[in-house]
Amino acid sequence: MITHDAASELLASFALDAVEDEERRQVEDHLATCPRCRSELDAMSAVAAAMGNSVEPLPEGLWSNIASRLPERGDEEPPPMPRLVAGDRSTEGAPDATGRGRLRGPMATLGALAVAAAAVAALLGVGLVRADDRVAHYQSLARVGTAETVAAALEVPGHQVVTLETAGQAELARFVVVPDGRGYLISSTLPTLASHHTYQLWGTIANKPISLGLLGPSPRQATFTVATTAPLSKLSVTVEPAGGSVVPSGQAVASGTV
Amino acid sequence: MQQIGDVSDAQLVTSIARYSEVALAEAYRRHGGAVYGLARRVLNNSAEAEDVTQEVFLRLWDQPDRFDASRGSLRSYLLAQSHGRAVDAVRSLNSRRLREERNAQRTATAAYDMDHEIWDLALADQVAQALGELPGEERRAIEMAYFEGHTYQEVARLLRQPEGTVKGRIRNGMRRMRDLLMAAGVQEVGA
Numbered sequence: 001m002i003t004h005d006a007a008s009e010l011l012a013s014f015a016l017d018a019v020e021d022e023e024r025r026q027v028e029d030h031l032a033t034c035p036r037c038r039s040e041l042d043a044m045s046a047v048a049a050a051m052g053n054s055v056e057p058l059p060e061g062l063w064s065n066i067a068s069r070l071p072e073r074g075d076e077e078p079p080p081m082p083r084l085v086a087g088d089r090s091t092e093g094a095p096d097a098t099g100r101g102r103l104r105g106p107m108a109t110l111g112a113l114a115v116a117a118a119a120v121a122a123l124l125g126v127g128l129v130r131a132d133d134r135v136a137h138y139q140s141l142a143r144v145g146t147a148e149t150v151a152a153a154l155e156v157p158g159h160q161v162v163t164l165e166t167a168g169q170a171e172l173a174r175f176v177v178v179p180d181g182r183g184y185l186i187s188s189t190l191p192t193l194a195s196h197h198t199y200q201l202w203g204t205i206a207n208k209p210i211s212l213g214l215l216g217p218s219p220r221q222a223t224f225t226v227a228t229t230a231p232l233s234k235l236s237v238t239v240e241p242a243g244g245s246v247v248p249s250g251q252a253v254a255s256g257t258v
Numbered sequence: 259m260q261q262i263g264d265v266s267d268a269q270l271v272t273s274i275a276r277y278s279e280v281a282l283a284e285a286y287r288r289h290g291g292a293v294y295g296l297a298r299r300v301l302n303n304s305a306e307a308e309d310v311t312q313e314v315f316l317r318l319w320d321q322p323d324r325f326d327a328s329r330g331s332l333r334s335y336l337l338a339q340s341h342g343r344a345v346d347a348v349r350s351l352n353s354r355r356l357r358e359e360r361n362a363q364r365t366a367t368a369a370y371d372m373d374h375e376i377w378d379l380a381l382a383d384q385v386a387q388a389l390g391e392l393p394g395e396e397r398r399a400i401e402m403a404y405f406e407g408h409t410y411q412e413v414a415r416l417l418r419q420p421e422g423t424v425k426g427r428i429r430n431g432m433r434r435m436r437d438l439l440m441a442a443g444v445q446e447v448g449a
Contacts, residue, residue: 047435053295066315
């Protein structure tokens with residue numbers, strides 16, 4: 001049985017997976033009875049996670065492989081889903097629109113389409129999605145194509161089509177924005193960039209440019225979400241280094257008023 | 259109406275427990291790149307990193323209850339899972355055979371390309387800065403353990419230092435990292 005002091009000395013190495021098997025078992029036994037060491041380990045693990053937090057582009061097809069290996073659960077009805085929809089307590093306990101059972105049926109309404117589209121949306125305070133392979137994975141998952149999603153968005157009352165033009169009024173991209181804040185790329189003729197650059201989409205909110213996401217070097221599909229409480233007055237696209245920028249680093253190559 | 263992109267990680271995990279593939283997909287969208295990135299950095303092999311990423315998310319699907327939101331973020335939990343599996347692979351006999359070759363490659367590819375989202379980029383900067391402020395021997399011991407998959411005993415042998423010294427350097431360095439990151443406003447390490 002390892003002492004508290006000995007276990008405590010090992011916690012940092014334990015958090016780094018840098019102890020041998022016998023010591024690991026001893027530390028695990030001690031952790032089961034020592035809340036102080038569990039707390040210390042949680043802090044060390046958070047530091048380890050911060051060090052390991054280097055995001056890389058996900059390989060094409062990886063999500064499909066994962067999804068295909070999810071075990072079938074037969075025809076049994078899944079338990080009621082917890083709400084993924086807030087602010088409407090009347091839906092508490094109701095079947096969830098994002099449950100796998102529902103995904104297998106036709107998703108004919110915009111609401112359902114929007115839920116699927118929203119699965120690829122949002123980052124930071126403002127929704128953000130890069131138009132990359134991940135988008136395709138989710139669309140495949142939801143059995144919904146972007147063309148259908150865009151077509152559905154164009155049916156929504158109150159939608160706006162925003163045309164992004166160069167200073168010389170040449171059209172480079174067109175988005176549709178629906179009243180609940182979601183937006184989709186309809187078309188783009190933005191020229192392909194070198195791989196170390198990306199197009200970045202910005203929304204002007206309260207006279208400030210807010211990043212809505214990286215569009216990649218050759219935009220074809222994109223979804224974004226903005227809060228309806230913060231009116232969007234303009235969309236613009238800039239060219240940025242591949243990782244994106246916190247603020248626009250140069251003039252917009254195209255912009256359009258919402 | 260709140261969209262799935264707006265729900266908390268803890269809510270996502272609850273939904274995964276109720277068989278929501280969309281919730282799993284959203285968890286993958288949020289954290290898959292980090293899970294894969296860490297595995298690839300430790301393994302220095304894309305195919306093996308993909309295997310690790312698959313295992314991590316399939317395990318989240320099968321055993322979502324293993325994530326305890328009171329003990330840290332979902333990102334931290336998934337990264338720990340990724341790291342543990344990557345280290346297991348590195349330490350396996352087959353991988354050990356390739357270690358030397360990989361270490362040689364690692365030197366050449368240390369400045370690997372990363373596709374950070376903005377938050378990740380900011381955190382990476384803070385982590386790099388904090389690591390840079392550690393005494394060299396503490397930083398080296400932590401990096402060898404975490405990114406190269408060595409146990410502290412192996413680090414001690416490689417550095418020709420007593421095991422207790424290396425264990426202490428890792429401990430002191432990790433505590434120093436926590437303090438530096440907290441001072442930089444990284445709340446996730448304030449557990």
